[in-house]
Amino acid sequence: MQPLEASLRDYLHTHSNSVVRIRKPVGIRDIGALSAQTDDPILFENIIEAPDFRVADILVKNRENQARALGVSREDYLRTLAHRLRLPPRPPVKVAGGPVKEVRWLGVDADLTRLPIPFHKEGDTRPYITLANIIRDPETGFLNSNHAGTTVTGRHSGAISFATPHSVRIMNKYRQMGETKMPIVMMGGVPPAYEIMANYSGLHLDVWGEFDMIGTIMDRDIEVTDAETVPLPVPTQAEVIIEGYVHFADQTVGAVTSPSMYHIPQYEHVPTLEVTAITMREDRPIYRNHQTCPATDHQTLPRLCHEAVLYNRLSEMGLAVKDVRFPTWGAALSCIIQFDYRHDGFVNDALMMVMGAPWINTKLVVAVSPDTNLDDPADVYHAIATRCDPERDTFVVPRTRGSLYDPSATPLPDEFYPFRTVGKMGIDATIKARHDRNDFKRAWPINWGNVKLSDFL
Numbered sequence: 001m002q003p004l005e006a007s008l009r010d011y012l013h014t015h016s017n018s019v020v021r022i023r024k025p026v027g028i029r030d031i032g033a034l035s036a037q038t039d040d041p042i043l044f045e046n047i048i049e050a051p052d053f054r055v056a057d058i059l060v061k062n063r064e065n066q067a068r069a070l071g072v073s074r075e076d077y078l079r080t081l082a083h084r085l086r087l088p089p090r091p092p093v094k095v096a097g098g099p100v101k102e103v104r105w106l107g108v109d110a111d112l113t114r115l116p117i118p119f120h121k122e123g124d125t126r127p128y129i130t131l132a133n134i135i136r137d138p139e140t141g142f143l144n145s146n147h148a149g150t151t152v153t154g155r156h157s158g159a160i161s162f163a164t165p166h167s168v169r170i171m172n173k174y175r176q177m178g179e180t181k182m183p184i185v186m187m188g189g190v191p192p193a194y195e196i197m198a199n200y201s202g203l204h205l206d207v208w209g210e211f212d213m214i215g216t217i218m219d220r221d222i223e224v225t226d227a228e229t230v231p232l233p234v235p236t237q238a239e240v241i242i243e244g245y246v247h248f249a250d251q252t253v254g255a256v257t258s259p260s261m262y263h264i265p266q267y268e269h270v271p272t273l274e275v276t277a278i279t280m281r282e283d284r285p286i287y288r289n290h291q292t293c294p295a296t297d298h299q300t301l302p303r304l305c306h307e308a309v310l311y312n313r314l315s316e317m318g319l320a321v322k323d324v325r326f327p328t329w330g331a332a333l334s335c336i337i338q339f340d341y342r343h344d345g346f347v348n349d350a351l352m353m354v355m356g357a358p359w360i361n362t363k364l365v366v367a368v369s370p371d372t373n374l375d376d377p378a379d380v381y382h383a384i385a386t387r388c389d390p391e392r393d394t395f396v397v398p399r400t401r402g403s404l405y406d407p408s409a410t411p412l413p414d415e416f417y418p419f420r421t422v423g424k425m426g427i428d429a430t431i432k433a434r435h436d437r438n439d440f441k442r443a444w445p446i447n448w449g450n451v452k453l454s455d456f457l
């Protein structure tokens with residue numbers, strides 16, 4: 001097996017047959033709408049406002065591309081990620097310099113408005129950064145990663161929103177130590193496996209940081225070197241790096257681009273980002289945008305490690321798990337679990353386990369059998385309509401932690417803004433052990449899947 005590519009540009013080159021290359025001139029305001037129309041990686045090579053840059057997006061929207069990111073087949077993807085997340089960390093290798101240092105914008109040159117940062121939704125008046133970042137836990141020293149959406153508010157400033165509990169906890173540690181700011185670097189254009197790992201969320205706080213596991217899930221060493229202006233390492237193979245400090249006291253009102261594809265929460269009080277340096281490759285660096293709406297990497301990327309963790313938990317129950325999926329069309333609020341089971345009782349336990357997951361993305365959990373096609377929302381809907389007796393095969397748990405991005409969830413009192421409560425629903429849409437299995441055999445035409453209409457046109 002070939003080792004995974006070290007850089008995003010090499011990765012896109014290897015998979016160039018599936019990359020949608022846009023050579024016609026595109027304005028920065030159209031990048032979002034164009035990106036969201038593809039399921040495969042898209043590369044803008046001619047950006048009117050920033051001819052020295054390229055922009056890439058949609059790296060991990062579907063299973064095909066998620067599997068490529070790990071260098072395995074589609075069939076092996078989920079169990080490979082699940083397995084690698086159980087392995088020990090493989091911390092990055094420290095080296096001197098690297099491609100991302102070829103160009104250095106320091107001081108007044110470190111100007112965000114020179115980067116091709118897209119707008120995300122109608123009504124946005126300012127560009128929005130969606131890069132994965134690196135921060136350091138000041139207590140353990142581990143490097144934590146997440147995506148903190150950042151509205152560009154000036155040449156050297158942003159309004160930065162930390163949504164993950166772990167990054168909020170780290171920020172509070174700095175505050176308790178009497179610090180007023182926290183160093184941060186943002187990674188613009190790294191191989192997609194970096195970003196899959198950056199979105200890990202779960203038990204690891206005192207054992208490793210996400211950044212120490214990137215080498216593990218890529219099954220290869222990754223290299224870092226010192227940042228220019230902050231005490232953090234940066235990946236040498238990145239396309240662009242933004243360095244700076246998060247200032248806690250300097251709160252501002254930031255916008256939200258929710259994975260549920262709405263505008264809620266309508267506002268947030270967030271800290272300020274001060275940009276101190278921007279470094280990049282010399283040859284047309286590829287800025288990584290992840291468009292946040294409608295169905296894009298924004299629904300899948302933060303939940304790929306969730307899927308692998310749930311795969312491990314369901315397997316521990318003795319289930320032969322075929323897939324676990326937070327589909328883009330579930331708006332980051334719904335999870336589909338797919339497995340065969342030996343006898344009655346397994347499905348409800350599996351549903352409860354997923355509904356009780358650490359994250360707030362499992363409001364609606366649907367269990368299906370291995371013959372349901374998870375790439376086709378209509379097939380999942382068909383399974384719900386035909387394999388679920390609502391009287392026996394659904395259950396509701398009232399008043400659980402709701403998503404702040406779910407407009408149907410009940411807002412908590414002001415002191416807890418923007419958090420909400422919500423009920424959760426488990427739906428058993430599997431082939432029923434209580435009936436003759438032959439009742440559930442789907443009817444298909446002769447030669448279905450073999451004769452193609454396109455061959456007869």
Ligand SMILES: [Mn+2]
Pocket residue numbers: 144145166167200201202210
């Ligand atoms: Mn973490």
